[in-house]
Amino acid sequence: ESAPEGELELPNFESDEEEIEYYGPLDRFWRGHSVNRKLILGDTDYYPIIEDCLNGYLSPQDWIDKRQPQISDRQLGERFIDGNITGPVFLVEIENAMSPIHAKAVRALKNCVKTHISQLFESRSMYQVYGVAETENQTVKDEMGGNNPTHLNSIIGIFLPDVVNELYESLDHAYHYAGWQQLVVNSEIEDKFRALHAFAPIHEAGMRACEYLSYEGFNNLMEHTDGYATSVVLNVFLSKSTDYEGGEFYIKDKVLKEYHTVRPEQYSALAFLGGTFDHGVNTIHSGTREALSIEFWYYPDLPFGVNLCAAEFSNVENHILDMLKDYLNRLEKDTETNPKHQSEIRRVLSTRTMEALQWKNKLHRKHLQYLGVLLRTEGIPSIQHYQYNNGLLHQQYNKQQQQGGVEIGTVMSNLSPDDSAKTMMTNVSKMVESLSTVVNSLATGTANTNETIKQMMIQQAETNKQMMIQQTTTMTNQTTTMNNLMMLMTKNEERRQGSLISEIQPVIDLQQGSTPASTLTNSQYSLSQEQSTSSNKRPKHGLDDDETTALSTVENGTSDEPDEGEQEDMIEEQMEATTNEESNDVTMGDNDQTRAETTNTANVPGDFSQFNNNNNNKQTTTNTSAKTDMNPPNE
Ligand SMILES: O=C(O)CCC(=O)C(=O)O
Ligand SMILES: [Fe+2]
Known part of the structure; x- marks a missing residue:
């Protein structure tokens, strides 16, 4: 039997298994492009x-090669920890994060998009x-630098799903090497009650931006952050390190205010907390420096045609809302051909929309995601x-066309981050208003639910708070114990060897899981890696064999039309399937591990030595403040 009209099906916060809710594939807002082969x-x-353009760059053999599992030699590189030991890991390097054939495909896609779109x-x-x-003055402008992105978000998943899957594999390695599962756990309360800063678990980390970056016309990129909504940035270096001079990537420790620089080899990736840690690119003295830079956030992939300045939660919410309205409009016209389908969808839509409304700013993201899943x-x-x-x-593009074509110096975003926050709030209230209208015309009354939800939320907030306090205390105790233990161990070892242990080789072979004797860190890493791989249930990009059929069935909806009861079951099943749980493999044991790693890797040497003392270029000494006064207003 179906739920009574207007009944709310809320996420069950009481159950442990509901800790992480799964709202559907990350590509849910654009997968239709793949299914229907239309863009x-x-x-x-x-x-x-x-498609034609890509075939000009990639041979049939390339397409075959591209589909094979590619990487067998990922390696762990640099790892930087905020305040040396106090804060989170804010950057890790994964060597061989992208296979050469995939890099070739990405470059081809960039060329095609740049030429044709x-x-x-x-x-x-x-x-x-x-x-x-x-x-x-021009000097100021030059010192601020810039770069040239080609926006590949969603397009990369449509044409190169294998590349996307490979990127997520590398990201998965980065999460485990950095211990970022802990950040996911730490932001759980935020996640439930204030989603904007929530740290994305890997299976919910969609692409907020996917930019192919080049630096023609610029010689550096000033210190900046990528915006509050970004959890992690993955920069894959596509140029050989010998293709350019200078151009080191730098990132600033928040606690010690030290700059760390890295200059990765071709196909290596830096995964870093770019949404909150200042970073930039030192002066490129000559040559070509290209990278694929992906910003991940706690939201689905950005749809096609949306650039980074539109990459706000509220804009995607508006996008969903527009689709919803569009859909409802079509339903209006569809009454005669498909009345059963219509009434069922109306019922589900109205309850979901009601939820979205009632939870407003508190849980609006998740509930709008429900709508997204539903759509x-x-x-x-x-x-x-x-x-x-x-x-x-x-x-902007239209304006430029009127003025006679695209030119260097295009404005990326006319909105300062402050403005975009305001715009966002305006958009949210507009959205809530429009949702009201939709709901008023649809819903048939859900009287006492508001109060119940409120009570539930208050109760849950309190429980969560207590839980977090408890966890934090336990963690702190464990950390102290662990630190003491590590110190003792180190001292003993020093005494025994009569020398200081300072060299820790950070590179290990992931595939072999080989473990240099000196690195507790890495052996623990490979342990956590084994666990993680088995529990990583992130759905792959690209279409399953039966998917096209499944979708066209829904679309045609005529011959095999199930009766009303079946259809309700189907919808419920689908909703259940899409909210399927992922087990979170972070335990208190892992807390120990993260902290132990942190302590142990304080000595990992950075690549600090080789850079000159140019004003533009970040040094890695304590309290260096080569930073320009043009401080970005965000964060
Ligand atoms: O090119 C790089 O390495 C960094 C690029 C970057 O930080 C950005 O575009 O926001
Ligand atoms: Fe950046």
Whole structure:
């Protein structure tokens, strides 16, 4: 039997297994493009254009090679810890994070997008991003630098799903090497009650941006953060380190205010907390420096045609809302052909929309995600035709076209982060308003639910708080014990050997799981790696064999139309399937481990030595403040 009209099906916070809720595939807002092989923006379907173009760059053998599992020799490289031991790991290096054939495919895709969807190519001056006056002198502008992104978000998943899967594998290694599961656990309360800063668990880490970066026209990138919504950035270095001079990546320790620099080899990736740690690129003295930079956030992948300046939660929520309205409009017209389908969908939509409304800013993200899941599971037929062409990038592009074409110096974002926060709030209230309208026209009354939800939330907040306090205390105790233990061990060892242990070789072979005797860290890493691989249930990108069929069935919805009861079951099953649990493999034992790693790797040497003392370039000595006064207003 179906739930009574208007009944709420809330996430069950009482149950332990409900700790992490799963809302559906990360590509749910754009998967329709893959299924239907259509990529419409404005009046053009770019799908066949990009497909043809790619075939000009990639041979049939390349396509075959691309599908094979590629990487067998990932290695762990650098690892930086905030305050040396106090804070989280804020950067790790994964060597051989991308296979050469995938790098080739990515470069081909960039060329095709840049040529055929030129509005997705930007030249991004930092002085414009940060709203510095045009009249400011050229030296200041030059010192702020910039880079040129080609926006590949969603397109990369549509045409190169194998590459995306490989990227997530590398990201998974990074999470475990860095111990970022702990950040996921720590942000659990935020996650439930204030989602913007919540740290994404890997299976919920969608792509907020996927940019192919080059530096023509610029010689550096000033110190900046990538925005509060970003959990982790993964930068894959596609140029050989000998292709350019200078151009070190730098990132600043928050506690010690020290700069760390890295200069990775080709195909290596840096995974770092780019949303909150200042970073940038030192002066590139000559040559070509290219990288694929992906920002992950606690949200699904950004849909096609949306650039980074539109990558706000509220914009994606608006996107969902627009789809919802569009869908409802079509339902209005569909009454005669498909009345049963319509009434069922109306029922589910109205309850979900009601939830989204009632939880408002507190849980709106998750509940709008419900809507997103729903739209996906219902197989929104229009999603592949959805034209997201009112983003800032698109407006800019239109303006540029009127002025005679794309030029260097395109404004990346006209909004300062402060402004975008305001815009976001306005958008949220607008969204809530519009949702009200939708709900008013749909819902048939859910009287006392509001109060119940409120009580539940208050109760749950209190429980969570107590739990966290308890955990933190236990953790602190364990850390102290562990630290003492480590100190003792080190002292003993020093006494025994009569020398200081300072050299820790950070590189190990992941595949072999080989463990240099001196690194407790890495042996623990490979342990946690074994666990993680088995528990990583992130759905793969790319279509399953039966998926096209499944989707077209929903779309056609005629011959095999189930009766009303079956259909309800189906929908419930789908909702259940999409909210399927992932087991969180972080335990208190892992806390020990993270802390032990932290302590032990305090001695890992950084690549600090080889850089000159240029004003533009970050040194790695304590309290170096080569930083410009043009402090970005965010964070
Ligand atoms: O090119 C790099 O290594 C860093 C790029 C970056 O930080 C950015 O584009 O936000
Ligand atoms: Fe950045």
